[in-house]
Amino acid sequence: MRLFLHELRTEQVLFWRNREAAFFTFFLPVIFFLVFGSIYGGDTIAGVHGASFLEAGMIGYGVASTAFAGLAITMVIRRESGVLKRIRATPLPPWTYIAAVLVSTFVTFLVEAVLLIALGRALFSVGLPTRPLSLLLALVLGAAAFAAMGLGLTSAVRSAEGSSAVVNFVYLPMAIISGTFFSPAKYPGFLRAIADVLPLTYFTKLTRDVMVRHHHIWSETGSIAVVALWGVIGLVAAIRGFRWQPREG
Amino acid sequence: MEILEGYRPRDGGTVEVLGADPQRGSSAWRERIGVMLQSSSLYPNLTVRESLRVFAGYYANPRDADEVVELVQLTEKRDARVRTLSGGQKRRLDLGLALVGDPEVIFLDEPTTGFDPSARRTAWDTVRNLRALGKTILLTTHYLDEAEQLADRVAVLRDGVIVREGSPSELTGGDVETEIRYRRGGDEVVERTTDPTRRLHELTAEALARGEELDQLEVRRPTLEDVYLELTAE
Structure with a gap:
């Protein structure tokens, strides 16, 4: 436990010290919320208040940027620069390390969600979540599933230089197609077809059902199942492909 | 080296470091070894002292971070961010990270590659100090004057096989011309x-x-x- 807390603290310091990464993974969803909220926060989207719709969508974007993209890039850089290898030579148990990295990612995402909700309340008169427990469970599920996918993706990236290119190539289109910014209802058929299989579509649907439509999380078993299934796929890829050292040669 | 450090499985034979098979090295075993890899692997946004404290936290009985800062002669740079250090200073911090757990066996993989002559002398002094403290040090190097200066025993490896082993004077003495x-x-x-x-x-x-x-x-x-x-x- 002492080692876990020590590493958790270290991870938080490392995250906030790296200003570029903190900007792209943590602040970008907040900035998008402020910008798009000012543009169409007052409109009605898919039958609900625009800013409320956007707030739940930005929490979806936030899980993709912190737990998925940010985690994947960080872990590839650490692997390629030899940091992971170095840590393996210390008495810190590997699972303690992984657990601390994941919990730290979740803490960051949670802070982001709280900030989005506070800004929505203060600037765009979005109501506070009426189902806080359901929301928290949804955030845990989303963070776990996307972190598993992020770790799974690290095995597909070969170099530190390529990590942000590969990860952004996956996550930016996903964020847009999944309808975190706009309602996917008006998308052309082929985009809707892609959106229908993406995990972020279902996670965003889940946050909107809980936050905007005040559903209990357990009434949304379909969305939970798809997000969890993707999480399991990510987990299998992570277990099979995760490496502590750069590839040789 | 990587087999002894537990990174790589052995092809054959038996390997034992501090009475344990490195491949199955436990946390307790890792408490007793220190590793400096060939290339630096550091967090660029931490300071020298913070880096040492982070790694010290992984060990049950670490050395004091400030003491290690002095041992590797980074006192003036102790509050500087790692990314502002020169190559040689990063290597010295790397060495510090290998020592901060107060290990009994220390693996140094080409520790002075890229050092200028005076930095190399300084690093040699550090290694000599460690030897005086009774630590076992396994050092690989391409600089043979380094081996001659520091080693009690030298092994010459060719194609993965030890072709000669002994003290530097045994190797250079005898009936050599x-x-x-x-x-x-x-x-x-x-x-x-x-x-x-x-x-x-x-x-x-x-x-x-x-x-x-x-x-x-x-x-x-x-x-x-x-x-x-x-x-x-x-």
Whole structure:
């Protein structure tokens, strides 16, 4: 436990010290919320208040940027620069390390969600979540599933230089197609077809059902199942492909 | 080296470090080893002292971070961010991270590669201090003067096989020939002999009798480098 807390603290310091990464993974969803909220926060989207719709969508974007993209890039850089290898030579148990990295990612995402909700309340008169427990469970599920996918993706990236290119190539289109910014209802058929299989579509649907439509999380078993299934796929890829050292040669 | 550190499975035979098989090295075993890898692997946004504290936190009985800062001579840089350090300073911090757990066995993989001569001397002093503390140090290097300066035992590896092992003086001593070099009439003369005292006496006596000077006279015992070149050339 002492080692876990020590590493958790270290991870938080490392995250906030790296200003570029903190900007792209943590602040970008907040900035998008402020910008798009000012543009169409007052409109009605898919039958609900625009800013409320956007707030739940930005929490979806936030899980993709912190737990998925940010985690994947960080872990590839650490692997390629030899940091992971170095840590393996210390008495810190590997699972303690992984657990601390994941919990730290979740803490960051949670802070982001709280900030989005506070800004929505203060600037765009979005109501506070009426189902806080359901929301928290949804955030845990989303963070776990996307972190598993992020770790799974690290095995597909070969170099530190390529990590942000590969990860952004996956996550930016996903964020847009999944309808975190706009309602996917008006998308052309082929985009809707892609959106229908993406995990972020279902996670965003889940946050909107809980936050905007005040559903209990357990009434949304379909969305939970798809997000969890993707999480399991990510987990299998992570277990099979995760490496502590750069590839040789 | 990586097999001994537990990174790589062995092809065959038995390997034991501190009584344990490195492949199954437990956390308790890792408490007792320190590793400095060939390339630096550090967090660029932490300071020197923070980096040492982070790694100290992984061990049950670490050395004090400030003490390690002094040991690797980074006192002036202790509050500087790692990314602002020079290459040599990063290597010294790397060495510090290997030492901060107060290990019994220390693996140093080419620790002074890229150092300028004075930084190398400084690093040698650190290694000598560790040796004086009774630590076991396994150091790989391409600089044979480094091995000659620091090692109690040297093993020469060729194609993954130890071709010679012993103390530096054992390796360079024995019936190896001593080299005598001088210039006569503008030409360089190089002689090799297993009996340098007598040969030198003869040469100087002849020169004195002729009233000549043996220009640029040099007597050289073979260095480890000569032995290495001879062993690996075969």
